[in-house]
Structures are given as structure tokens and as C-alpha cells.
Amino acid sequence: MSAFGTVFSPEMIISRFENNSWSTPQFVTADSIPMHPGAHVLHYSSTCFEGLKAFRHNDGSIHVFRMDKNVARMAQSSELLSLPKVDPTMLAAMITDIVRRFAADVPNPPGSMYIRPTHIGTEASIGKAAAPSVSSMLYVLLSxxxxxxxxxxxxxxxxxxxxxxxxPHMGMVKSGGNYASALQPIMKARAAVQADQVLFCPNGDVQETGAANFLLIDGNEIITKALDPSFLHGVTRDSILTLARDRGMKVSERQLTVDELLERAAKPDCEAALSGTAAVLTPVGTLIHDGKEHQVGTGMGGNTTNALRQALNEIQWGQASDSHGWLTKVC
Incomplete structure (x- = not known):
């Protein structure tokens, strides 16, 4: 089986922002993009992206999950990076058009069609380190x-x-630079202590890992950092917290210190998990701090993590009621 995200649909949809307007989106081959070597993105990292999924239901229909939230976040990221303003209506249409074009390739559950909208600055200027790109390219890949x-x-x-x-002011932007800055710490952690990921805790404040939000589940309570500009406002995070409230759980969005995390993690019924588009909700079994390993609960994940992941999957797969209006039917 091919590694996650390495197989692409043969075409993508693309629009270019030039002379203060967006071009009509077009389908083009997905194997390359024409771009000047002096493009702003290649030198000053004017880039942001999104990750969302389309799912096939039992009746053969195709549905995109929480597209409105991802489109809004991309518009926000583009604004915070001073990229040309994204037209949310156009981007939503680009997503639905490309998914509809390759609807036959959307796998059955538990598979899905991963959707990757990307926005990059394309102005050919290496003298604009302190100025934004006046031109850009917006495209949507499928995998x-x-x-x-x-x-x-x-x-x-x-x-x-x-x-x-x-x-700190860039955390809420879904930009490639944020992932690049986390890569060395993650690689060092893997080599030194065989960690799968790094949980970044500046000044003892539990934030997020290199590619996912962190949730602590203590009995009937979920604790996670309150939204601020320092970390990514995950769509899956929001979905899981909503489902937790639906189940009558207490959701505490607040500061969580390392000391409190380790104290709670020692409880037998404690669970921890990472939330993200790719894996939805992944159990955390071990926390490594100051050279010591701390088992989270039983160290094997837990029933609440599994139940919340299953509840979200069932909505995505059309096996449970979409009471929050999260699905957009494409075809």
C-alpha cells in the first residue's frame, strides 16, 4: 500500500491572482506548476494550505466534511500572511468541482479522498522580504x-x-513554515527517546504537537488549551469537542500545565489523544519528560477516545445523523 498522501488524482483545479483579480478556475494536470525561481513563496514562505476529506456513503453519494470551516481558515491564513484575499465562494466551488470530477475515485470507508487546497505567493521578486506578493496561485489537489x-x-x-x-503569532496560520520549524525537534525526539511526536510546552504551557492538537481526557472531562494565536485551531479538534458536549461531557478549554498533565495522566482512567484530519483521534500512551516516562492511564488508549473517534467517523461515513450540518453533498 502506498504511503498516506503520496498518490494523487491526475488533475487539479487552479486559479491565479494577477492584476487584482482571480482568473476563472481551470482543470490542469497535477504533475507540475509553472513558477519563476524568484517566486515570493520560494524565498519568503508566503504559503498556506488546508486539509479536509470527502467521503463515500452507502448510497454512492459523496460528501465533503466541514468544508466551510476549512475554507474560512484558509481565508484567515491568507490574510495573516498578507497573501491576496481568497474568495471563499470561489474556493468552495473549486473544492466541490474537483471532487465531483473525480468522484469515482473516492474510496469506500474507512478510506476517503484527502483534499489539499494550497495558496502560494508567485510574484517574481527577491527584493520583497518585507513586502507581500501581489500575485498568487490557488490550487486544489486530491489524494x-x-x-x-x-x-x-x-x-x-x-x-x-x-x-x-x-x-507565537503564527500558530493559528496553517503554513508550511510552522511544520518546517517543528521538524528538527521531532526528528531528534525520535532518535533520542523513540518518541512519535513532540508535545510543545513553552514555559510549561501544554500546546500542541508538530502536526496535531492535544486533548486530555480525565473521566468525563476533556481538557485542552483555549484558542489563541499560538497554535492551530483544528477543525477536527472543534468537531471532537462538539461531540463530547453532545455526550454530556465537560469540555474545559483552558491553560493546562505540564505539572497538571502529568498528575492527571497517572490516574488509571485517564486518556490522552491527538486530533487531526488524517487520523481523526489517535491515542497517546506515554509522555516523556525530563528523561522519565509517564504512562497515560493504562498506556493503551481508552474507551472514550475510541468512542469519540467512532462517533465522528459514523457522521463522516453517513452512518449517523449529521445533526450539526457538517457534510456538504457534492454528488
Whole structure:
């Protein structure tokens, strides 16, 4: 089986912003894009992207999950990066058009069609380190993916690190630079303590990992950092918290310190998980701090994590009522 995100549909849809207006979106081959070597994105990282999924239901219909939230976040990221303003209506139409074009390639559950809208600055100028790109390119890639947990949901090992994933004012931007800045700490953690990810905790404040939001589940309560500009406002995070409230759970969005995290993690019924588009909700079994390993609960994940992931999957797959209006039918 091919690695997640390495197989692409043969075409993508693209629009260019030039002379203060967006071009009519077009379908083009997805193997390359024409771009000047002096393009702003290549030198000053004017880039943002999104990740969302389309799902096939039992009746053969195709539905995109929470497209409105991802489109809104991309518009926000573009604004915070001073990229040309994204037209949300146009972007939503681009997503639905490309998914409809390749609807036959959307896998059956637990597979899905991963959707990757991307916005990059294209102005050819290496003298604009302190100025935005006046031109840009917006495109949408598709990647059919299988079951993320085909080998089972193995509990993760997280290294707690007293540093930030990225610049504090950039955390809520879904930009490639934020992932690049987290890569070295993650690679070092894997080599040093066989950690799967780094949980960034600047000044003892539990924030997020390199590619996912962090949730602590203590009995009937979910604790996670309150939204601020320092970390990504995950769509899956929001979905899981909404489903938790639906189940009568207490949702506490507040500061969580490393000390409190480790104290609660020692409880037998405690669980921890990472939320994100690709894996939905992944159990955390071990926290590594100051050279010591701390088991989370039983160390094997837990019933609440599994139940919340299943509840979200059932909505995505059309097996449960979409009471929150999260699905957009494409065809």
C-alpha cells in the first residue's frame, strides 16, 4: 500500500491572482506548476494550505466534511500572511468541482479522498522580504487515501519539550513554515527517546504537537488549551469537542500545565489523544519528560477516545445523523 498522501488524482483545479483579480478556475494536470525561481513563496514562505476529506456513503453519494470551516481558515491564513484575499465562494466551488470530477475515485470507508487546497505567493521578486506578493496561485489537489489505522491504532509516545512549535503569532496560520520549524525537534525526539511526536510546552504551557492538537481526557472531562494565536485551531479538534458536549461531557478549554498533565495522566482512567484530519483521534500512551516516562492511564488508549473517534467517523461515513450540518453533498 502506498504511503498516506503520496498518490494523487491526475488533475487539479487552479486559479491565479494577477492584476487584482482571480482568473476563472481551470482543470490542469497535477504533475507540475509553472513558477519563476524568484517566486515570493520560494524565498519568503508566503504559503498556506488546508486539509479536509470527502467521503463515500452507502448510497454512492459523496460528501465533503466541514468544508466551510476549512475554507474560512484558509481565508484567515491568507490574510495573516498578507497573501491576496481568497474568495471563499470561489474556493468552495473549486473544492466541490474537483471532487465531483473525480468522484469515482473516492474510496469506500474507512478510506476517503484527502483534499489539499494550497495558496502560494508567485510574484517574481527577491527584493520583497518585507513586502507581500501581489500575485498568487490557488490550487486544489486530491489524494485518495486508505484506512489510517490499517495496522491498528497504536498508542503514541510524546516527548514534552519546553519550547514553542513556531512563532507565537503564527500558530493559528496553517503554513508550511510552522511544520518546517517543528521538524528538527521531532526528528531528534525520535532518535533520542523513540518518541512519535513532540508535545510543545513553552514555559510549561501544554500546546500542541508538530502536526496535531492535544486533548486530555480525565473521566468525563476533556481538557485542552483555549484558542489563541499560538497554535492551530483544528477543525477536527472543534468537531471532537462538539461531540463530547453532545455526550454530556465537560469540555474545559483552558491553560493546562505540564505539572497538571502529568498528575492527571497517572490516574488509571485517564486518556490522552491527538486530533487531526488524517487520523481523526489517535491515542497517546506515554509522555516523556525530563528523561522519565509517564504512562497515560493504562498506556493503551481508552474507551472514550475510541468512542469519540467512532462517533465522528459514523457522521463522516453517513452512518449517523449529521445533526450539526457538517457534510456538504457534492454528488
Amino acid at each position: 485518495p487515501v486508505g484506512d489510517y489505522f490499517s495496522g491498528g491504532a497504536k498508542p503514541l509516545r510524546l516527548l514534552l519539550e519546553d519550547s514553542a512549535r513556531c512563532a
